[in-house]
Amino acid sequence: MNRGWRVRTACCIASLALCALFGCSFTREVVNGYVRDLDTSWIEPGRTTRDEIIARMGRPPAVLGVGQHAGDGLSQFFAQRLSVRPSGMDAKGEDVDATGLSVFRWTAVDSREGTFEAGYWIVPKFSKGVLHRRHDILVLFDERGVVKLLSRTAVVDGMVRILEWKEVQ
């Protein structure tokens, strides 16, 4: 084998090894992104009924992505403002809380993860996942099935931001 071949082989091996040594990935997962585009501007607390909402928007999905409602900080947020028991908010998109109010809840979740792997055969792997943003539409009905509260909130970095808040006075 001449010198040129040796150099070429060494370079190829070194390059392949370099490629196999590390890698990184950026992933993103969006659940029910369409929720962000739902129009709720026509909903008037005190006037709009549950039936009207069902007719125009349908009902929220009963099956949600894993962890969508867990530890989101929203339950506590509403519990402080409305005396709604947090457990009533955590269970499902639609649930009945302790005060007998019906709840419709649509949720969009946007999470991201970045991973750096030191190598395919080497163990160190660094990954960081963040819940980038959640968007919630919450509608509370009174015992007659009339909207009592409409809220749109975004949770960004654990902070709840109110995008829309309409409540019966």
Next chain:
Amino acid sequence: MSGHLTRIVLTVVLAAFCSGCMWSRVRMNDPDIVERARAIRPGVTKAVELQEILRAQPTRKRPEGGSVTYEYSYADSRTKMFSIIILTFSRTENVTETLYIETDAASGVVTRVPKLVRHEPEWRFWPFGDDEKGE
């Protein structure tokens, strides 16, 4: 010698940037149930006929006052990945939905099939940027 090295380096760089794509789709239950549900006629169709029309079992059957609601949950998930060997970008779009069919508890006749909308998840791979509008 320098010519050989240049070619080798060039080949390696090109090889490193050889790209690859991956598409993956996962469905839970059958989202086409929405299309089949259009055959349901409120006031005419009975609860016992739902299985034949929808070709599916309800995920949940829930009494609500004087009615019984049949819930059919389904999900559609699409993942697109773009890889340049040492760098991978991927994005997964999930849509979870439920078809609700309300029936009268006494007669078993379908009383309402709420708005049927089917949201299709998109094929996208770029994980960055913000989709939010006006927030």
